[in-house]
Amino acid sequence: MSILIIIMSDTLWGGVILLLVSVPFLITAQKLGIQNYTLEKNAKAIQRKYNNIAHILMDRTFANERKLFGYSKKLQQRYNDLNDESFAMEAKIFTRVFSNLKTGSVVTIVVSGLIIAMLLPSLHNGAMSIGIFIALVNGVINLMQLIGWQLPYIIGDNARTKEYLKDLNLFFSLSSKTDACVIPNKENKFVFQSIEFRNVSFKYPNTENYILYNCSFVMYSNKTYALVGVNGAGKSTIIKLILGMYDEYNGEIFINNKDIKTYDYSMLKSIIAVVFQDFATYQISLKENITLGNNLIYNNGKFEKIVQDVGLTDFIATLKNNSDTHLGKLKQDSIDISGGQWQRIAIGRLLYSNAPINILDEPTAALDPIAESKVYEMFHTLNKDRFTIYITHRLGAAKMSDEILVIHNGKIAESGSHNELMNIKDGIYSVMFNTQKSWY
Numbered sequence: 001m002s003i004l005i006i007i008m009s010d011t012l013w014g015g016v017i018l019l020l021v022s023v024p025f026l027i028t029a030q031k032l033g034i035q036n037y038t039l040e041k042n043a044k045a046i047q048r049k050y051n052n053i054a055h056i057l058m059d060r061t062f063a064n065e066r067k068l069f070g071y072s073k074k075l076q077q078r079y080n081d082l083n084d085e086s087f088a089m090e091a092k093i094f095t096r097v098f099s100n101l102k103t104g105s106v107v108t109i110v111v112s113g114l115i116i117a118m119l120l121p122s123l124h125n126g127a128m129s130i131g132i133f134i135a136l137v138n139g140v141i142n143l144m145q146l147i148g149w150q151l152p153y154i155i156g157d158n159a160r161t162k163e164y165l166k167d168l169n170l171f172f173s174l175s176s177k178t179d180a181c182v183i184p185n186k187e188n189k190f191v192f193q194s195i196e197f198r199n200v201s202f203k204y205p206n207t208e209n210y211i212l213y214n215c216s217f218v219m220y221s222n223k224t225y226a227l228v229g230v231n232g233a234g235k236s237t238i239i240k241l242i243l244g245m246y247d248e249y250n251g252e253i254f255i256n257n258k259d260i261k262t263y264d265y266s267m268l269k270s271i272i273a274v275v276f277q278d279f280a281t282y283q284i285s286l287k288e289n290i291t292l293g294n295n296l297i298y299n300n301g302k303f304e305k306i307v308q309d310v311g312l313t314d315f316i317a318t319l320k321n322n323s324d325t326h327l328g329k330l331k332q333d334s335i336d337i338s339g340g341q342w343q344r345i346a347i348g349r350l351l352y353s354n355a356p357i358n359i360l361d362e363p364t365a366a367l368d369p370i371a372e373s374k375v376y377e378m379f380h381t382l383n384k385d386r387f388t389i390y391i392t393h394r395l396g397a398a399k400m401s402d403e404i405l406v407i408h409n410g411k412i413a414e415s416g417s418h419n420e421l422m423n424i425k426d427g428i429y430s431v432m433f434n435t436q437k438s439w440y
C-alpha cells in the first residue's frame with residue numbers, strides 16, 4: 001500500500017493503472033475458482049462411473065456373467081469414453097489455470113514496464129534519486145506480482161473453498177441416524193413379547209410414493225410369521241422399519257408395547273438379527289464368518305453346536321484348516337464354497353448372534369424350492385425358542401409358518417394360517433399359491 005501511495009505521489013496515472021489492472025484480475029480469479037470447482041466435481045462424478053466399470057471388468061464376482069454375456073468389449077469402450085471425458089475436463093481446468101497464469105505474467109510485465117517508464121522523467125529531471133528509483137522499481141515489480149499472482153491465487157482458492165462448503169453444508173443437512181454405528185448392547189435381558197405396526201405410512205426420503213399406507217398388524221412371540229407379497233410390495237421395507245433404520249414414518253411401531261423410537265439403538269440392534277437376501281460373504285475364516293454374529297467372541301461349545309445344526313460339521317472336517325480355513329479367493333489356501341454353503345454360514349451367523357427376534361429375508365432365493373423348504377424346516381426346528389419372521393416368495397416355505405401376512409397396496413390385505421388363507425375364495429394368497437403349485 002505504501003508503495004502505491006509513493007507511486008501515486010509521483011505519477012497519479014501510474015497508481016490509477018495499477019488499481020485498474022487489479023480489478024479484472026481479482027474478478028477473473030473469483031470466477032475461475034467457482035468454474036474449476038464445478039468442473040472438478042463433474043470430473044469426479046465421471047471418474048466414479050468408470051471406476052465402477054473397472055470393478056465390473058476386473059472383479060471375480062462378475063466373471064461368470066462377463067464370460068456368458070461377453071459384454072467386456074462394450075464396457076471397455078464405455079470405460080475409455082468416460083476416461084477421455086474426464087481427461088478432457090481435467091485438461092480444460094489445467095488449460096484455464098495455465099492461460100490465466102500466462103496472461104497474468106504478460107500483464108504484470110507490461111504494466112510494470114509502463115509504470116517504470118512513467119517514473120523515468122522524475123529520475124531524468126533529478127526529482128528522484130537513483131536509489132529511490134531502484135527501490136520503487138523493485139516495489140512495482142513486487143506489487144504487480146501480488147496483484148497478478150498471489151492475490152488471484154488466494155481469491156480463486158477462497159471461491160473454490162466457498163463452493164465446497166456449500167456442498168458440504170448440503171451434505172450435512174441430509175438427515176442421518178446419529179447412532180447408526182453403535183455396537184449392539186448384548187448385555188440386556190430382553191424378553192420378546194410382540195411387534196405391532198399401528199397405522200404406519202411410509203415413503204422413502206425424497207420420494208413421492210407411499211410404500212406402506214396405514215399399515216397395521218401385530219405379531220406375537222409364540223408364533224412364527226411369514227410376510228408374502230409381490231416384488232416391491234414392501235416386505236423388506238417393513239423389516240427396515242422394525243430395525244429402526246428410518247424414523248420418518250407416520251403412525252407407530254411398538255416392540256413389547258413400547259414405541260421403537262424410545263429404544264436405545266444399540267438395544268434394538270442386539271435384539272434383532274436378520275439374514276438379508278443379499279447377505280454378506282466375508283473373505284475371512286469360516287469360524288470368523290459365523291462368530292461375526294456376536295462381535296467375533298468365540299465360544300467353542302456354541303460354535304460347534306451351530307455348525308452341527310446348520311449341517312456344516314462334515315464339510316468342515318474335509319477342510320485342511322477346518323473352521324480356520326479362509327473362504328473366498330483372497331489367500332492362496334482360501335477355498336471357494338457354494339451358494340448353499342454360504343447361505344448356511346449366514347444362517348449360522350444369525351443363530352450365533354443370540355438375538356431373540358430373527359428375520360430371514362429371502363436368504364434362500366438361490367436355492368431350488370425343495371432345498372429352500374428344507375432350510376426353512378431346519379431353521380424352524382433349530383429356532384423354536386426364538387421368534388422368527390420369514391420373507392419368501394416360495395409359498396410352500398411360507399406354509400409352515402403359523403401366520404401368513406399378505407402385503408398388498410401398502411397394507412396387510414390378508415392374514416391367517418395357510419389353511420385359513422386358502423379358504424378365501426379368489427384371495428390374493430390362494431391365487432398366488434395355486435399358481436405356484438401349478439408350476440410343479
Ligand SMILES: Nc1ncnc2c1ncn2[C@@H]1O[C@H](COP(=O)(O)OP(=O)(O)OP(=O)(O)O)[C@@H](O)[C@H]1O
Nearest residue numbers: 204205207211229230231232233234235236237238
Ligand atoms: N432405499 C430406497 N429408496 C427408495 N425406494 C426404495 C428404497 N428401497 C426400496 N424402495 C422401493 O420401495 C418399494 C418396496 O421395496 P421392498 O424392498 O420393501 O419390496 P419387497 O416386497 O421386499 O420386494 P422384493 O420381493 O422384490 O424383495 C419398491 O418399489 C422399491 O423400489
